Amino acid sequence: MTDTTSAGTVVVLGGRSEREFTVLRDLGYRVVLLDEQVPWHCMPWVDVPIDVDVNDWAAVAEAIRNDLGDTPPAAVLTHTEPRLPLMAHLTQSLCSTPKGLSEEAALNCRDKWRTRTALTQAGLPVPQFALVADADEAVAAAHGIGFPVIVKPRDGAGAFGVRRCTSDAEVIGAVNALLEAPPGTMSGALVEEYIDGPEFAVQTITHDADTRVLSVFRQRMTEPPVFVELGYDHPSGLSESDLGELEQLMQRALPALGVRDWVSHTQIRRDARGFRIIEVNARRPGGRLVEMTTAISGVDMTEAVTRLALGLPPAEPGTALPFARYSSITFDTAGTVLYNEWAPVPGPKAPIVEIEVAPGEPVLPKDHPEGGVYGRIVVFGDSPEELDRAERSIRETLSLQVVGNHGLDWVGVDSREYKSCC
Template sequence: MVERALIMLEGTTNSNSLLFVRAAKYLGLHPIALATDPGSYDYIAAERVQAVRVDTEDFNALVRECYRLREMYEVAGITSALERVYATVGKLCRHFDLPGPNPTSIERCCDKFSQRRLLAEAGIPIPAFRLAANPAEVESAASDLGLPVILKPAVGSGSSGVRLCRTTDEITQHSTFLLSGEHIWQSSPRILVEEFAQGPYYTAEVMGNEVVAIGTGDFGPPPHFVCRGFTYPAPLTDGEHNHIADVSLECLRALNLGWGPTNVELRLTSRGPIVIEVNPRLAGMPFPQLVHLAYGVDLITEHIKHVIGKEWDLRRRHSRTAVARHLVADRDGTLDWIVGHSEAAAVLGVAEVKVYVKPKTPIIRKGDFDDCIGHVIAASPSLTEAENALQHAIDLITWSITPFSPLGEHGPAWP
């Protein structure tokens, strides 16, 4: 009997790829990773995943490799946990007549300027915005919008390169940083300048055209947007919940999405829900774990079912509260040690403790998701119990970071 395979394009570090592999195996699939550098992903070694080295920027090379694999396996589906290659996943699925996302919709959505224009044309509430290609255009856009403003790369994820600028000096400093070559761009350098929408942050997890869960989160101190903690479900009135859900579904229609998962980020302002970003993919860790703990819905497993053409099941099995906190590096330097995570994992109500960084690893904070060195997740029937368990676990974890020598080889910290 020919073995059924799930092809996974590239992967993510400290995120969902390991969960994708385990879900694939649970469904009786043989996961195969296609990656430019398979050795850069811990999940491949941890799960002994079959890996193929191939240039994932070369579509024709990927097609050839998939044809080769089809000679040995029944390729049941193709997917990825990485936004950067998700449009390529859609193109491969179309080439091989497999279920998959619309690649054109994914590409337009991943370009934040194109996304903004489509949402604005549909009348969906979003921050005021401008596109700029040089520091002078950035300053002009900020002047039009009024301070403070958010500067962000037009293409990117994980809050990389995103900064709140309250003064013209900060605007000049950050736009110069983004355009000087220090920032790694995923596309041609273009900066989105947008109004700072102020209000509580919410995130909607959508599968197909169904809002499965709405959570809330908070960030570290400005000017950066490093996520610190999350709560599912978000404490909302029925009216607020329905309003956020309705706006989220309107985004899908405006962007021609609706196949598979979508993550919608919003702020609840005095004007109502304002859409910050629409991500045409599953949200990264720990969102799937939180939804699973809160509702009993395994978004990753159900997503893979969809990928291989099976019917998914998004019914809620229970109702609990799940909370998470990221462990965030407090300084630049070398991580000497981190202890207490085993004790934290044993706390009643704690569901997961994960450390991303090994001792002796250099840490250079950039004000994005890579500043996180681990996370703790707890769940309980009540919010108070879940938060108490989470805080107890957090208090047990300590670490030491030795700052770099002033004459060392490492560059500056946050721009």
């Protein structure tokens, strides 16, 4: 093996976005991409694509050694949540000077039971919770916590498998569904207190033990019992005092989980008793919240986490816009989707329009288990009125509509990688 660049090799576990790779190439690194099956569209962006069973940690390590020989990688990196523990493990075992996220911190964030346990021990506000192994334990936990409760998997993302339950029967159904076909990989399920209040997505960067909040977005969701992300708004509507309280909360929470020199995407709810931490994800946000954060903070989280993984300081922030809105594309009925194509608009306030189904393909309602989010519209501006005009113009151009399937059953392969935003 011969390096084609001066800085060394970075191993990337999974990847879909060109930006993930161009950041590394711009910094002078050779890129090796490992995945179950490396997508064809990623081939031009990397130096070496390797197909490997990424659930077999030993096989992944062997594939890396086969490519690099005795030369340690400069870093191991992933932007995919399920691969964070593997990334941290390989960083520790293969890199000469491990940097970025530790394996303990990755597991603390990936496993929601560990997250809540560590935060509780640190005296930080989280919902009441219990780890259960079967439906009987779940019902007992629900009665101990008090209805309504949330049933969710120990790991996973995007609100998959998360359900609000108001009775024993609903708890039994939700827990049995998780245990029979778990969306994650960890045994058991969580039963926790339902926090009835607004939800916020908080993005941070931590460097040299200094945590800075990059963005706080007010999150719009469907009504329970299921939770589908309908969109995000900036500004969040919180006061300066509230934002300061949130920043202090994050400055305590991340060290409690062992997250240092890394980024995070955290979900927080607030009820009459104050803020409560729902989830801490040791990664950038999904969907297009990275671009939204870049627009309002001047910080590109993809670039920031890449530099932190390499032991480099984050770049200086760029210019920022005062207003942004993210609207998920969802549907109320099943059928065939029709819409007009959208032509990209250049410029500093260029909107993002992304639809993950082609005209003529089937779609399902947002509250269907196989429905959810089919795309997103993100607009930027200097006022709420400018956001309104931009989104209205896009929707009028697209003319999204769903027509009936005339009694035919919904069939087909769903090609969407994500059915929720984050």
